[in-house]
Amino acid sequence: MDLEKNLEKYAELAVKVGINLQEKEGLIIAGNTDTLPLVRKIAKKAYEAGAKHVELLLDDDDISLMRYTYGKDFVFDDYPQWKVNALEEMYKDNYHHLIVKAPNPELLKDIDGEIIARSQKSSSKAMAAISKYRMTGFTKWTIIAMPSTAWAKSVFPELDDKVAVEKLWEKVFAATRIDQEDPVKAWELHDKNLKKYRNYLNDKEFEKLVLKGPGTDLEVYLAEGHFWMGGSKESQSGCSYVANMPTEEVFTTPHKLKVNGKLKATKPLSVNGKLVENFGFEFKDGQVVDFYAEKGYEVIKNLLENDEGARYLGEIALVQDDSPISNTGILFNNTLFDENASCHFALGKSYAYAMRNGSNLSQEELIAKGANDSLIHVDFMVGGPELEITAYEKDGNVVKLFEKGNWIF
Template sequence: MDDVTLARFAELAVDFGANLQPGQIVSLSGAPGKERLVRAIAERAYVKGAKFVDLAWFDPWIKRARIEYAADDTIEYVPPWYGDRILAIGRERGAAITLSGPVAPGLMDDLDPVRSGRDRLPAIRETGEVVGRRQINWTILPGPTAAWAELVHPDLEPDAALAKLEEQLLHVLRLDEEDPVSAWKARADRLVEVARKLTERRFDALHYTGPGTDFTVGLLQAVQWQAARFSTADGIPHMPNLPTEEVFTSPDPTRVDGVVSASKPLVLIDGTVVRDLVVKFEKGRVARLDSSTAQETMRTIITRDDGAARLGEVALVDREGRIGALDTVFYDTLIDENAASHIALGRAFPFLTDDEETASRMNESDIHIDFMIGRPDLTVTGITTDGDRVPVLVDGTWQI
């Protein structure tokens, strides 16, 4: 990425994604291999008037050492000041910018999968609390690395693989447009309109059918669908995900039944790759979970708390976005989940309703793990309270 492109990348993250306001503290998360991107974002943040850029660094090699050698009764320990740090940024009404994308894919593959599943760092429970209270304006966007590029394009030489990945990411970020902000605003307008229509329909449930998938998800009547744009409690608009192509809501965690098959590999936050994931739900809970890799890791994760085996999100993605058209598995949830419809185990989004009783029924958990279920031949049908069936998404095209 040349200097001009790097500057545009940082500007998109700071000015548009997070929509940083003068005087805000910025929580900036990075990892090895992303140093140049992190520094560019920090510089842009100070240009825009940041009070302070607080860098949070995650090194997966250090996590590997912990899983391999630390005492078993310490694996789930999270220093309390990690959570205190996030809560303090929320109280200060700060901003947050995170760079996604694996830096050491497969690094934990030869370790005890149960121990790997018990250590959820760098995920911090308090992050969900602050986001749920809409205290921060935040964004996540992909930060390419050489290791990630080799995973996505193993048939290319390393330099060519990195150049190809950067080209693709700049395309899905719309940074190949003369005015990427205008392009994003137009796409966001479309997604917000679909979310409005879905909210108005007040479906009682969604029924998904496709290869390896036949399941029904109950919906909560007082919960909205949302897309693209968020706003803090203080009224600061921001784009949490760049790129974003999804329309999403939080379902009824007690009414999920059937079998769903992942359409793409899932990459956990520490780089662990989960392939061929198949989940069976009964009365809202995971009754069976199988995968060809990291199976015991996933089975451990969903026992972390009562809500970890229930759904907190359902998201629909059409075929108008830029990601799916590339026909590439990116091994990064931020990218892959915006190429295909997906669901998430764990934490729901209470800010999607103004009704306290409804919010109390939404799923609670320390985790939030998205996995992709969308494919061209997936059909999503809305079921009304009267039992009528209404096509919603067919062949990747909206029917509402």
């Protein structure tokens, strides 16, 4: 594997397809110190594409951990307003946001979950005022990932550090189609295929879906005016972009108040620096009324206590089991990848653009149609080779969508 060549291709893909940066647009790159080799290449590609400025927002895992270990109690209930103001000013000034993650799935494993929850809640509250820029497509945004040693070792604990990182790079390049001769062209073809499913679902305008699998028996009504999304999105300026790379999903908005039954996660979840394993939920009239977790029970409890909307669903996404990410045969311990290997739901906020004309509707209008509002949006995986999904049209006609974890058409 020629790592340098692939990094160049990855950077080009992020700029040309992910953000689809246009001349005289600005670019914000957010990452940590582990991401710098890739971030520098992205910055170069951005300037070559005509960026007016590239702004780097850099974090460091060690300093982040110091904050939780040594920070005074008041630290976790406060989020710097200047950070919010700066992002908002950049968004208004035609800057777009590229997030490069090199995660440590258990960075905060020894930190009190209540402190993490307080910190996450204060940052979510502060950022709520500007989330609309990304949620409505005003600002283009993309999330990509690269291996850190900690992440690679969580996936391949039996390998030494260097080999584990190399092995994870191979899997990341396969999942993002970087291993193909022309990744940009490969993504164009992939995008067309996802649009095939998206268009079918939008044409049908199904009323509800029923999911059945081990530990799962769930009825999900879809929000009034829901709109299926898949692959690239269009910004308000009419420019396409891909928010998640990789992506294998088509997703929409469930009705906040019309979800009933049991739902079991099929993959672990890494959230707020902690792993949650073997967990599931029971819903009644849309609300989580019970849940369990073999590991990370407090993490789920704290998530659900963020606000009233945290106990309701904001997204349903369909991903067939036979996909490039699932076919790698590994658990990535990273939601960006694992959610695109599996059907999934999200607790919390709905995306406005996953509603018809949603970007032009007020939050009150979206809620009236069944969309959810919350400080959080946390995806968790429920798919697998035993999942069956049946759709119901408004006239009662029944259509099978998934059998043995895969699309039937």
